[in-house]
Amino acid sequence: MTYEIRTFAPGADRATAAPAPASREGRLVAVSDLHVRYDENREIVEQLRPQSDDDWLLVAGDVGEYTEDIRWALGLLSSRFAKVVWAPGNHELWTPAKDPVQLRGVARYEHLVDICRELGVITPEDPYPVWEGEGGPVAIAPLFVLYDYSFRMPGMGSKEQALKTAEEAGIVCTDEYFLHPDPYPSREAWCRARVVETEARLAALPEDLPTVLINHWPLVREPTRPLWYPEFALWCGTEATADWPRRFRATTVVYGHLHIPRLILWDGVPHQEVSLGYPREWRRRAGAPGRPVQILPVATTGVPA
Numbered sequence: 001m002t003y004e005i006r007t008f009a010p011g012a013d014r015a016t017a018a019p020a021p022a023s024r025e026g027r028l029v030a031v032s033d034l035h036v037r038y039d040e041n042r043e044i045v046e047q048l049r050p051q052s053d054d055d056w057l058l059v060a061g062d063v064g065e066y067t068e069d070i071r072w073a074l075g076l077l078s079s080r081f082a083k084v085v086w087a088p089g090n091h092e093l094w095t096p097a098k099d100p101v102q103l104r105g106v107a108r109y110e111h112l113v114d115i116c117r118e119l120g121v122i123t124p125e126d127p128y129p130v131w132e133g134e135g136g137p138v139a140i141a142p143l144f145v146l147y148d149y150s151f152r153m154p155g156m157g158s159k160e161q162a163l164k165t166a167e168e169a170g171i172v173c174t175d176e177y178f179l180h181p182d183p184y185p186s187r188e189a190w191c192r193a194r195v196v197e198t199e200a201r202l203a204a205l206p207e208d209l210p211t212v213l214i215n216h217w218p219l220v221r222e223p224t225r226p227l228w229y230p231e232f233a234l235w236c237g238t239e240a241t242a243d244w245p246r247r248f249r250a251t252t253v254v255y256g257h258l259h260i261p262r263l264i265l266w267d268g269v270p271h272q273e274v275s276l277g278y279p280r281e282w283r284r285r286a287g288a289p290g291r292p293v294q295i296l297p298v299a300t301t302g303v304p305a
Contacts, residue, residue, distance in 0.1 A: 025052070025054040025133050026050070026051075026052045026053070026054025026055040026056065026082060026133055027050075027051060027052070027054075027055045027056075027133070027294055027296065027297065028055075028056050028058065028131055028133065028135070028140070028212070028294070028295045028296040029050075029055060029056070029057055029058070029292035029293060029294050029295060030057070030058035030059075030060060030214070030254045030272070030274040030292060030293050030295050031048070031057065031058075031059060031060070031274050031275075031276060031290065031292045031293065032059060032060035032061055032062060032089070032216065032254075032255070032256025032257070032273075032274050032275045032276070033060075033061070033062040033089070033256045033257065033259060033275035033276050033277050034059070034062065034063050034064070034073060034276050034290070035062060035063075035064060035091070035276070035277070035278060036063060036064045036069050036072070036073050037064050037065060037066065037069060038278065038279055040279040041276060041278075041279065041290070044276065044289055044290035045073050045076065045077070045290070046076070047290075048077065048080070048290060048292065049080055050080060050081050050082070053082060054082050054133070055081055055082060056081060056082055056083040056084070056085065056131065056140070057077055057081040057083070057084045057085070057292060058085045058087075058140070058142075058212070058214050058254055058274075058295065059074070059077070059084060059085065059086045059087070060087050060089070060214050060215065060216050060254050060255055060256040060274060060275075061086075061087050061088050061089025061090070061091070061092065061215075061216030061256055061257070062089030062090070062091040062092065062216065062256060062257065062275075063086075063089070063091075063092060064091060064092070065091045065092070065094050065096050065099070065178075066096060066098075066099045067099055067100070067101040067111070067112070067115070068100075070092055070112060070115065071115050071119070074086060074115070074116060074119055074121050075119050078119045078120050078121050083122065083129065084119075084120075084121045084122070085121070085122040085129070085140055085142050085214060086116055086121050086122065086123055086142060087123075087124055087142040087143055087144055087214045087215055087216055088109060088112060088124075088144050088216060089216035089256060089257060090173075090175050090179055090216065090217075090235070090257070092109075092112055093105075093108060093109060093179050094174070094175070094178035094179055095108060095178055095179075095180055096178060104180040104182045105180045105181050105182030105183065105184065105190070106181075106182065106183060106184070106190070107182065108180075109144070113125050122140070122142060123142060124142045124143055124144040124198070128140060128141045128142075128201075128205070130209075131212070131296060133296065133297070134296065134297035135251070135296035135297040135298060136296065137209065137210075138209070138210045138211055138212050138251055138296070139205055139209050139210070139211045139212070140211075140212050140214070141201075141202060141205075141211050141212065141213050141214065141248075142214045142215075143198055143213060143214060143215040143219075144194055144198070144215070144216075145191060145194045145195050145198055145215060145217070145238060145240075145241060146187060146188075146190055146191035146194055146217070146238070147187070147188075147191055147217055147234075147235055147236060147237050147238050148187070148188035148191040148192065148238045148239075148240070149162060149163070149188060149234045149235075150237075150238050150239040150240070151221050151224060151233040151234055151236050151237055151238075151239070152233075152234065153165070153230055153231065153233070159188070159234075162231075162234055163234065165231060166231035166232070166234060169229070169231050171229050171231040171232050173232065173234070173235040175187070175235055191238055191240075192240075195238065195240045195241065199244075202244070202248045203248075205248070209249070210249045210250070210251045211248050211249055211250050211251065212250065212251055212252050212253075212254060212295060212296070213244065213245065213248065213250045213252075213253045213254070214253075214254045214255075215241075215253070215254075215255055216255065216256050216257050217236055217237040217238075217255065217257050218236060218237045218253075218255045218257070218258070218271065218273075219237065219241040219242070219244055219245055219253050219255065219271070220237075220241070220242050220245065220253075220266055220267075220271065221233070221236075221237065221239070221242070222264065222266045222271070223236075223255070223258060223260070223264060223271060223273060224236050224237070224258065226260060227258065227260075236257060236258065245266070245267065245269040245271070246267055246268070246269060250269050251269075251270075251296075252269070252270045252271075252272055252295050252296075253269060253270070253271045253272065254272050254274055254295060255271065255272070255273055255274075256273060256274060256275040257273075257275070258273060258275065259275050259277035259278070259281050260273055260275070261273050261274060261275050261277075261285075261293075272293060272295065274292070274293045276289060276290045
């Protein structure tokens, strides 16, 4: 069966907008946290290639911080894979002082969406494409829901108390300096708006259509448990999405951000972190760094260590 997903970008002509194309062959693979500002990571991206002309690539954020790097990496990947699907990470949303593009907050995100559309890359603002290859049909849903400081350590009654405790432990995410929420008054306000909008789009999908949910930040708190610095969980997601994997029929949740590549089963749903991470991190792991993780068809082996 082929599904037509009638979900539209803001301002789209709902009477004439066409659904995204469907895939019938190849593999659905995923990667995140490419951080191409590092020369070693850039070399890895230059070597990324599909195994077949029909492979789709999911990119779960943190391609880079500078607009030119993001355009370069997504442009290269979109020239090689049949379809590239991108969800933004916190690093893409930074406004570094040396980036010629000094847009902030929503304006920066919308600028990146425009770049992706020029390159033919699917974003959270576009109709969800349907994977019709082995393991399908499934709706491929790139998400952007940020975080709201609700992943607090036990006993932390308020955001302010949690942030103070984290600062005293020497843990302050760089987002506090570079990720601006303009025109929203705070990052959590932006998160709330994104949750409401995204939840409505997911709820509009056909009730019998499974999904693959792609978000830079984990959709549930469980993946943050192994963090060396548990205070960092504040910047890792929102409790508002905890029921989304089951509620929206996720066959797999794909995420990044933590730089702890692994597969866990939570509430009956596989959650797959697909991050490359920084050179100092991936050098400690066995296997080929940056090798995309196969999402569909379901692989017979686990995530690379």
